[in-house]
Amino acid sequence: MHAASLPAVVPAPSSIEAGSGAPFRLSETTSLAGDADATAALAAIVLARTGLSLGAAEGAADVELRVTPGGAPESYRIDVAEASVVVTGAHAAGLFYGVQTLGQLIARDGAGWSLPAVSIDDAPRFAYRGLMLDVARHFHPVEAVKGCIDRAASLKMNALHLHLTDDQAWRIQLDSRPELVERASAASVGGDPGGFYTKDDYRDIVRYAASRHMIVVPEIDMPGHTHAVGLAYPELAEEPVVGDHILETLAEYGGDAPVAGVPYDGMAVGFSSLKIHEEATYDFVADVFGELTAMTPGPYLHFGGDESLSTSAADFDEFVTRVSAIIADLGKTPVAWHEAGAAKDIADTTIGQYWGFVRPQGDSGEKARAFVDNGGGLILSPADAIYLDMKYPSGPALGLTWADGPTSVERAYSWEPSDVVPGVDEAAILGIEAALWTETVCTAADIDTMAFPRIAAAAEAGWSPATGDSELRTWASFRERVGALGPLWTAMGIGFHPSDEIPWAAE
Structure with missing residues (x-):
């Protein structure tokens, strides 16, 4: 047929x-x-x-x-x-x-x-098919998170990665470190209101996800992206390093330069670091991931590891080695962004999450491949394809463009997972994950607009046969099929972006 x-x-x-x-x-x-x-x-x-x-x-x-x-x-x-x-x-x-x-x-x-x-x-092609929601740059309440779970599960995604901490705020209550939410949860980008999840909130999210056959992957980003940690525990954080990259970001997006002890609501990255040589830092890491382990039945704990621009390479290696071992010793599988692949002694079970481009630039592909060479695997999140916070070519003002954006629906669709990282066999690819960062995404409606229809392209990359193995795996087929879902999405309350790339069905 x-x-x-x-x-x-x-x-x-x-x-x-x-x-x-x-x-x-x-x-x-x-x-x-x-x-x-x-x-x-x-x-x-x-x-x-x-x-x-x-x-x-x-x-x-x-x-x-x-x-x-x-x-x-x-x-x-x-x-x-x-x-x-x-x-x-x-x-x-x-x-x-x-x-x-x-x-x-x-x-x-x-x-x-x-x-x-x-x-x-x-049946699915890949075992892991995820959506990452950043709740640190803008806080999204439990009901919004549940809405994301419903929407992702409807497209056969089975993992929700929650980016719970960043320079702007810490969003998860922990009994062992109560000062984190008391002193570091109130900010969001642009001065918008903050917030945090109680432990009961988090357990509710985990239970709800399980009812839709999804796991929750909590991320505590470190050693960079940790300015908020310094608000609660200044003895664990280095002074912000305001270099040229930070100044360029301030010039483009506005906001004030980061100052130690002052909440940060800008969009710059790379200026913060934990103190690598303080044993108290690793006591902190053990407390945080130990408590998360008790609340997270899924197998993965994500420790970030990206954009640590103010941490020396040697210090970064030491930190990644120790933190990945702490998580592995807790009986969990560590996950880290691909920069952590540079660490020579990272725990051999660690999964790398690649966020470079569909065609790797610089040494991003080598760092990603290092996880596989070390005995782990890869999750693919190519930023120029399935970072859902990139602007559309025509559409709302929401979004950014740094990942070679704007990103069309066609570009979100037209990539092949097995071709992204040279030298990595498909068997080493755990799966794919679409990422939604929230510097400009403030509401549940914003999430819908930026995710749909591009999240459906990511879902197809994770679930469906490889490009060329099915006559359906073409852009021409996908645009017709996803257009036919418009009435269903509307009926389900999904406020998708009506991209002019798609022939949307009337009913």
Whole structure:
């Protein structure tokens, strides 16, 4: 079956075949049966999209949703015929993703609604498919974070990376270090209000994410991006180093130069550092990550390691070596931005997160590859493709342009993960992660605008077959398929940017 005649699904499935029979028609009498969580999720999508309230059946039903063990992790199958719909998942996560796909298949059918006759077999290409939300530059409350979880999970993403700390603020309450939120949580970029998550808030986010089959990856950025730590513990922080790079940023974006002991609400980076040779620094690190370990059931703890421009190379290496070991000794897998790959003795389980360009510049590719050579793996977040905070070519004033921006939807889509870092086999790529930094992103509406539709391009890079392995994995196909989701996104309350690159469906 030619791709143009297939139902629109994003991310593109491994296998999809249109059936020859009539569609399955939805009505108020349509019944659901099977897994309770899956039936509730499908009923919510159907209600939002169509206004129909579907009920659960005790026995046989029109729509069967069930877990059938034995398939690949997160895999599912959908069979839609005129008389019945069956969705099976190898595990609960696969069934959940099958439900998300089924929701995308709902189409207007005259005065009613239907699902096209179709068979889909699907499983992810990469195990890790993430969204990073920066809550340090601008604080986003729990409900906004839950909205991000819902939206990312609907596109089969399974990790939420929370950038919890930066020069501007510290956003997570810790019993061992209460001064962090007491003294360092009130600021945001531009003087906007701050805030923080209590431990109960964080646990709530973790639980909510788990209900959508997502893990939470907390990031405590260090040794740079730590001006806020100095507000609470001045004895742990070096004096800010205001070099030419800082002055250039101030000239472009405004704001005051950083001053020790004074909250920082500008956009410059690279001026701060923890004190590398103080044992009290590593006591602090152990306290912070020890407490996060107890609250984070997922396997990963992210310690940042980027843009440490005021830390010498030797000191940076020493810090990365010690901190990665502390996290590994806690039984967690350390994650760090790709600059940390330069450290010779980094813990061998450490995962690198590459944020360079699709075509690596300077030594960024070598630093990223070092994680693999050391025994770890890579998460790919190429900034010039899937940094969701970059401006659109035409659209709102939100966003920045430093990552060779503006970034079109086409550019967000048109890259191949296996081609980014030379010398790295696909088996060493854990997955991909779209990143949303929030220097200009202040509200949940701003998040929607900047993320959608480009987050769907990132989701397809993480889930779908490789470019060239499926006739659906082309820009021409994607723009049509994502355009067909406009009515569903609107029904789900997602305020996407109506990019003129996309032929948006009316209903």
